[in-house]
Amino acid sequence: MTGNDQHLVDVRNLSVEFHTQAGTVQAVRNVSWFIDRGETLAILGESGSGKSVSSSALMGLIDIPPGRISSGEVLYRGEDLLKASYERQRELNGSKIAMIFQDTLAALNPVYPIGWQVAETFRAHGIDRKQAREKALDLLERVELPNARARFNDYPHQFSGGQRQRIMIAMAIALNPDLLIADEPTTALDVSVQARILRLLKDLQRERGMGLLMITHDLGIVEGLADRVAVMNKGEIVETGPVRQVFGAPQHAYTRDLLGAIPGKQDFPMSRTTDRQNEPLIAVNELSKGYPSSSRNPLVLALDKVSFTLARGETLGVVGESGSGKSTLARTLLGLEKSSNGTASYKGSDMLNPTPAERSVLQRQIQMIFQDPTASLNPRMTVAEIICEPLAIHRDVLPKKDWKARVGELLEQVGLSPDHAARYPHQFSGGQRQRIAIARSLALRPDIIICDEAVSSLDVSVQAQVIALLKSLKDDYGLSYIFIAHDLPVVRSFADRVLVMRKGQIVEQGKTEDLFSNPQHPYTRELLQSDPVLGAQLSA
Numbered sequence: 001m002t003g004n005d006q007h008l009v010d011v012r013n014l015s016v017e018f019h020t021q022a023g024t025v026q027a028v029r030n031v032s033w034f035i036d037r038g039e040t041l042a043i044l045g046e047s048g049s050g051k052s053v054s055s056s057a058l059m060g061l062i063d064i065p066p067g068r069i070s071s072g073e074v075l076y077r078g079e080d081l082l083k084a085s086y087e088r089q090r091e092l093n094g095s096k097i098a099m100i101f102q103d104t105l106a107a108l109n110p111v112y113p114i115g116w117q118v119a120e121t122f123r124a125h126g127i128d129r130k131q132a133r134e135k136a137l138d139l140l141e142r143v144e145l146p147n148a149r150a151r152f153n154d155y156p157h158q159f160s161g162g163q164r165q166r167i168m169i170a171m172a173i174a175l176n177p178d179l180l181i182a183d184e185p186t187t188a189l190d191v192s193v194q195a196r197i198l199r200l201l202k203d204l205q206r207e208r209g210m211g212l213l214m215i216t217h218d219l220g221i222v223e224g225l226a227d228r229v230a231v232m233n234k235g236e237i238v239e240t241g242p243v244r245q246v247f248g249a250p251q252h253a254y255t256r257d258l259l260g261a262i263p264g265k266q267d268f269p270m271s272r273t274t275d276r277q278n279e280p281l282i283a284v285n286e287l288s289k290g291y292p293s294s295s296r297n298p299l300v301l302a303l304d305k306v307s308f309t310l311a312r313g314e315t316l317g318v319v320g321e322s323g324s325g326k327s328t329l330a331r332t333l334l335g336l337e338k339s340s341n342g343t344a345s346y347k348g349s350d351m352l353n354p355t356p357a358e359r360s361v362l363q364r365q366i367q368m369i370f371q372d373p374t375a376s377l378n379p380r381m382t383v384a385e386i387i388c389e390p391l392a393i394h395r396d397v398l399p400k401k402d403w404k405a406r407v408g409e410l411l412e413q414v415g416l417s418p419d420h421a422a423r424y425p426h427q428f429s430g431g432q433r434q435r436i437a438i439a440r441s442l443a444l445r446p447d448i449i450i451c452d453e454a455v456s457s458l459d460v461s462v463q464a465q466v467i468a469l470l471k472s473l474k475d476d477y478g479l480s481y482i483f484i485a486h487d488l489p490v491v492r493s494f495a496d497r498v499l500v501m502r503k504g505q506i507v508e509q510g511k512t513e514d515l516f517s518n519p520q521h522p523y524t525r526e527l528l529q530s531d532p533v534l535g536a537q538l539s540a
Contacts, residue, residue, distance in 0.1 A: 006078055007034040008211045009058065009097075009179055014072035016053050016062060027053045029235045030071070037178065040205065040212040042222040042243070044258070045232035046459040047430065051215045054232075055181050057082070058097055060089045076179075094121060098172040102184035104164035108156040114167050115140070115152035121174040139170040143200060160322060162193035166200070173204055179211040180204075186221065190321040190486040195530035198225055217459045219262050220489070220531065223247055231255050261464040262489070279348070280309035281447055281480055282333070287342035289325075289332050289504075302328040304504040305342065310448070315474065315481040317495030317512065319488060319527065324501040326484045330450050333482075334368060335359065346448075364394055367441040371453035373433035377425040383411070383436055384421035390443045397444055410439040413476075414469060431462035438469065442477065450482045455490060467494050488531045492516050500524045 016028040028050040035041040043051045056062050057074050058081060074081045076097065081089065101107040109117060115136055122132035140148035143166040156164055165185060172180055182201065186194040198221065205212050214226060222229055223243060230240040231254065239252040250256045287306045290299035303325050310316050318326050331337040333344060333351060344351040346365070349358050367390075370376040377386055384407045391398050391406070398406060408418030414435040425433055434454065441449050451470070455463045467490065473479060485491050491498060491512070498515050500508040500523065508521040519525045 007075070008037045008039075008077065009213075010034045010073075010075040011054065011057075012073045012075070014054060014057060014074065015070045016050075016057065017068050017070050019066045019068070027067075027235055028057075031232070031235075031237055033230045033237065033240065035179065035211045035213055037211050038205065038209050039228070040202075040214060040226045042214040042216060042226035042229045043232060044216060044219065044222055044229055046217055046258075046461060048234075049232040050235040051217075051232055052183055055099075055183065055213060055215055058179075058181065059093050059099060060084075060086075094177070095125060095175040096177055097179045097181070098175070098177040099181040099183060100165070100168050100172045100185045104168050105156060107168060108164060110156055113153040113155055114159070118167065118171050118174065121171050125175060135174070136170070139174055140167070143167075143170045143173075144196075145170070160193075162190070162197065162322075165197055169197075169200065169204070173208070173210075176208055177210060179213060181213045181215070183215045184217070185214075186216075186218070191488055191527060192321055192530040194221075201225075219247075219258060219460055231258070258461060261461045280311050282310040282344065282346055282351070284308050284333075284344045285342055287329075287332065287344055288340045289328055289337055290340040299340075301340075301504045303332065303339075306501075306504070306506055307342075308499055308506065308509060310480055310482065312447070312480055313474070313478055314497065315483055315495045317491035317498040318482060318484045318501060319486065319491055319498060320501035321486070321527075323503075325504040326501055327452055328504075329501075330368070330452050330482065330484060334366065334450065335362065360394070364390075364397070364444045365447045366450065367444065367446045367448070368450045368452065369434070369437050369441050369454040371456060373430065373437045374425065376437055377433060379425055382422055382424060383407075386425075386436060387411075387421075387440050387443055390440065394444055406443070407439075410442055411436075413442070413473070414439045415465070429462075431458055431466065434458065434466055435469070438466075438473070442473065445477065446479070448480045448482065450484070452484045453486065454483075456485060456487055463490065470494070488516075488527060500527070 011034065012032050014028055014031045015026070018025045018027055031050065031054050033041065033043070043055065045051050053062065057069060060081070062069065069082060072082070076092065081092070108114065115133070118139060119132040119136035122135050123129065127135070137149060137152060140152070145151070145163060145166050159167065186197050201212065202225065204210065214221070216222060226243050228241065229243050229246050230237050231246065231252065232238070233254045239246060239250065239255045246255065247259060250259055285307050287303055288301060289303040290301050292299060306329060308316070318329065320326055328337060332339050335351070339352050346362060349361070351362060354362060384404070387407045387410055388403050391403055407421050411418050411420055416432065416435055425436065428436065455466050458466060470481065471494070474481065483491065483495055495512050498509065498512050499506050500521065502523050508515065508519065508524045515524065516528065519528055
């Protein structure tokens with residue numbers, strides 16, 4: 001192709017393999033796709049499908065060895081980047097092709113101020129220090145970083161996840177690239193922050209005429225943002241085409257399975273709870289938690305007169321943006337934070353100031369599943385040791401001779417094999433590690449499990465499997481859940497009732513169907529409108 005028929009980027013028959021101790025892994029096989037200027041292409045698929053590997057070849061980010069590009073071409077305006085010299089690749093990276101990474105804390109240098117890091121992009125391409133600083137400040141204001149001038153010399157850890165993502169975007173667009181690659185840029189962000197970041201990317205794309213390559217496992221983002229989509233599975237593209245065509249009439253079975261797993265499009269859950277006037281498992285009344293701040297404002301309320309109940313067998317969803325008080329609520333109920341005021345009881349017993357005997361009961365009957373199973377599972381312990389740890393603490397629950405059988409039983413219940421008991425956490429995928437965390441939480445047969453963003457980092461199909469597992473365990477064990485999440489479609493498909501939190505307060509609560517179908521509070525409506533899937537349903 002020549003002249004106006006030439007694509008901005010054209011990937012042809014790309015194959016990438018990695019050599020490991022276990023043999024050669026074919027990460028990408030004969031992948032072909034293209035993107036034109038001003039167009040948004042989404043590469044969609046689960047973890048391990050080859051999304052990031054195929055895009056990394058564009059910027060020469062594949063480690064060789066152990067990686068090897070075994071075939072194909074990666075053409076930028078007709079020039080094969082796979083044959084470009086190191087100097088040429090360095091010249092193109094940043095100036096013509098730029099990337100926004102998923103993990104902003106890992107991508108930003110923790111020992112340099114953020115302004116210095118944005119300005120470095122200009123300095124590396126020959127712009128003097130003073131002008132580089134001015135351009136960096138202009139960019140930070142352009143991406144709407146709050147108080148950009150005053151915070152120019154602050155460090156990455158002093159910013160929220162959404163603010164760090166804006167800083168990364170500023171660095172990526174600094175040299176006005178032709179192509180912007182966004183690798184899972186909104187995975188860990190709240191729905192409203194996610195909506196603002198995506199809006200910013202589209203505005204910048206229209207303003208600068210960039211091609212935008214979006215790598216994601218979030219089908220809602222793809223549906224609302226992309227022009228075309230390429231669906232990847234096991235290193236291959238199984239389906240490609242315009243978004244409306246692929247989403248409206250998927251041809252490949254894998255695509256149909258992915259679309260069928262999108263939360264928020266199924267029927268509302270059928271609540272099996274009995275009369276809520278019966279004594280609840282947990283009753284919280286005007287619970288408050290304050291943190292000391294400055295002399296002018298000595299107490300910042302993370303929880304402000306929060307009141308609710310949890311019935312036996314009920315799933316209570318808790319939603320809200322970062323800083324709304326969701327995790328503080330969980331930590332206070334677990335006794336990890338000391339409340340400032342109010343009451344909370346479990347079966348009538350005080351949860352906030354329990355006696356030693358009451359604390360032992362609470363620690364047994366209320367368990368927690370954390371967001372990051374990699375961080376919450378001890379890497380030096382086997383799966384069996386991890387699951388048996390609660391039994392070792394509460395020795396009256398089960399004789400030690402029965403622990404092995406209990407571990408095997410729990411692993412089977414969460415969809416794993418008893419043979420996995422001798423393995424270590426790093427030998428499992430993210431979804432499998434979360435299943436191990438669930439098995440650990442069930443070891444003591446608790447009444448209540450608190451799930452703190454327990455599925456937010458999982459692929460949509462793995463997420464659906466874990467939610468289905470939690471539902472089945474709820475029926476088998478008679479469990480109650482407090483399900484904390486920023487992913488509103490997941491809450492919609494799982495929770496019986498929902499609390500909406502903002503700045504430490506509950507601004508709205510009610511049955512899931514009522515709240516999602518007819519939200520009463522402006523903040524609730526704003527949250528729902530921000531979600532690509534639920535916003536479309538609410539507007540319909």
